[in-house]
Amino acid sequence: MKHIQSIKYFLLGLTAMGFMACGGDDESPEPPEEVVEEPAFTVTPDPATTYQTIDGFGGANGIFNNSLNPTASDAQKAFGTGSGDLGLSIFRIKIPYNQSDWQALIAPAQEALKYNVKIIASPWSPPPALKNNNDPVRGYLLESNYGEYVDHLNAFVDFMETNGVDLYAISIQNEPDWEATYESCDWTADQMVTFLADYGDQIDDRVLVAAPESLNFSDDFTNAILSNNESAQNMDIAAGHLYGGGLGPFPIAEQKGKAIWMTEYLLNLNVGDWRGADESTKWEETLTMLNSIHESMGYNWNAYIWWYLKRYYSFIGDGEQGTTRGLILKRGYAFSHYSYFIRPGYTRIGLQGNSSSLRMTAYEGDGKVIIVAINPGASTVSDVGISLPSGLTSATSYTTTLTSDRVEASPEVEEGLIMVDILPRSVVTFVLE
Known part of the structure; x- marks a missing residue:
């Protein structure tokens, strides 16, 4: 009996609940309000707001080591725009002072040009016979030999074109203000102003002229060239490096319609044992590299070129310090967030x-x-x-x-x-x- 009564009371309870749900006025309960997520x-x-036009992002060949020149496979990975490539669009090469060394540049340059990149060529030293010390290290270019130096640069342009390589730009000197213990040449700002003002218009007009490529994009050096009407007229690209500083605006370059290119920088933890370094430490340094690109873009620079594109601390492994030769490295993928997606001509x-x-x-x-x-x-x-x-x-x-x-x-x-x-x-x- 108790069991039957329990069933009865249960059924009565269900009936009452149904009646309450229906309500006397046939109204249904309001559905819960949908929570709309708002952005922070x-x-x-x-x-509608535009700044600089991008010329590209790039890297250099094996300036002092031909084994670091990109192979055909490396070039495809570095300059290609396939789904796994890095999309670099500028290739920096060296102008050797010895013409017998020019031939080694042809193959890597030809591979790069298959991907429609811009090639900029930079000299580390004029031919030693044109310098005051007759040495490839330090010394300075004698003013009496300025014309012969122009002939040397133009001969390089001709040689490359004869071998199927059209250069985009040519530099006067790599790091003229650095007291290097390797192949180099010293220039003062006044010397470079004189060279460009008096001889710059004799440089082959098939190429743009870049200067001064100073160690830390010196304002004094760059602005000295730009403040002289004749030297400024014969320079197309204000170029510099970022060792020890140099990130900043160049309003005179912008006012005079000159492109602004960062043509060399590297970070490698300043340690000999890259293999033993912690991966998170390497990544923090890569973020530092990325921030330097971000800042340069904010200062209206048109191009950013890293040092060797093929090196254990760079974009493609060279087989040293635990890297696999020819393999795209973490730093390469990081750099490609700019180089792959932001193409030359973008604004x-x-x-x-x-x-x-x-x-x-x-x-x-x-x-x-x-x-x-x-x-x-x-x-x-x-x-x-x-x-x-x-x-x-x-x-x-x-x-x-x-x-x-x-x-x-x-x-x-x-x-x-x-x-x-x-x-x-x-x-x-x-x-x-």
Whole structure:
């Protein structure tokens, strides 16, 4: 009996619950409100605000070691634009003072040109007979031999063209202000101004002229050339390196319509044992490299060229210090967040709403907008909103961290906005199409 009564009371309870649910006025309960995720902040590319045109990103051949010259396979990886390539678009080579050494440059230069790169050639020393010390190390070019030096540079341009290599630019001197103990030549700013003013117009007009390529992109050296009307007229590219400084604006170069190129920099932990160094330490230094690119872009520079493209601390392994010869390295993938996605001819554009936690720049070209974001911090930057410019409807991201290499993802676009989390100590490139 108790069992039957329990069933009865249970059924009565269900009936009462059903009646209460129906209600006397036939109203249903309100569904729960949908929680809409809001971005912590939103960045918006601004194609209407334009800055510099990009000439490219690059690396150098084996300046002092022909075994470090890129092979055909290396060239494809370095300069190719396939899904696993690095997309470099500038190749820097040396002008040997001895003409018998020119032949070794033909094969790597020809391989690079298969990918339509720009080639810039830099001399470390004029022929020693033209210098005051008759030595390839230090000394200075005698003013009485300036004309012969122009002939030497033009002969190199002719030689390369005869062998199927069209040079894009030629430099006057690599690091004229560095007291080197290797092949080199000393120039004062006044000497280079005189050379360019009096002889610069005699350099073959098939090539652009780059100067001064000073050690740390010296303002004094660069601006001395640019402040003299004759020398400035005979220089096309304000070029320099970043050893010990040099990151900054060059307003005179911009005012006079000169391209600004960073033509050499390297970081290798300043240790002999790269193999034994911690991978996280190497990655921190790679982030330092990436930040130098970010800053140079913010200063309206047009090109950024690393040192050897094939070296254990660079983009492709050379077989030393535990690297595999011919294998793309972590630093190469990191560099490619600029070189692969930001093509020559793209324009840097405005980017509104940037966060102090991230280092971001934006570019436009080929109907796409490219955003490169570096998160140097130890924490994820969450809920970053990126607004797609009008007419663009899809987004793809590529992320490199200590443990990943250019990993592709497809953020969902909702009402012209993507929401992303940017991992700590990472670099991410967003391609908006």
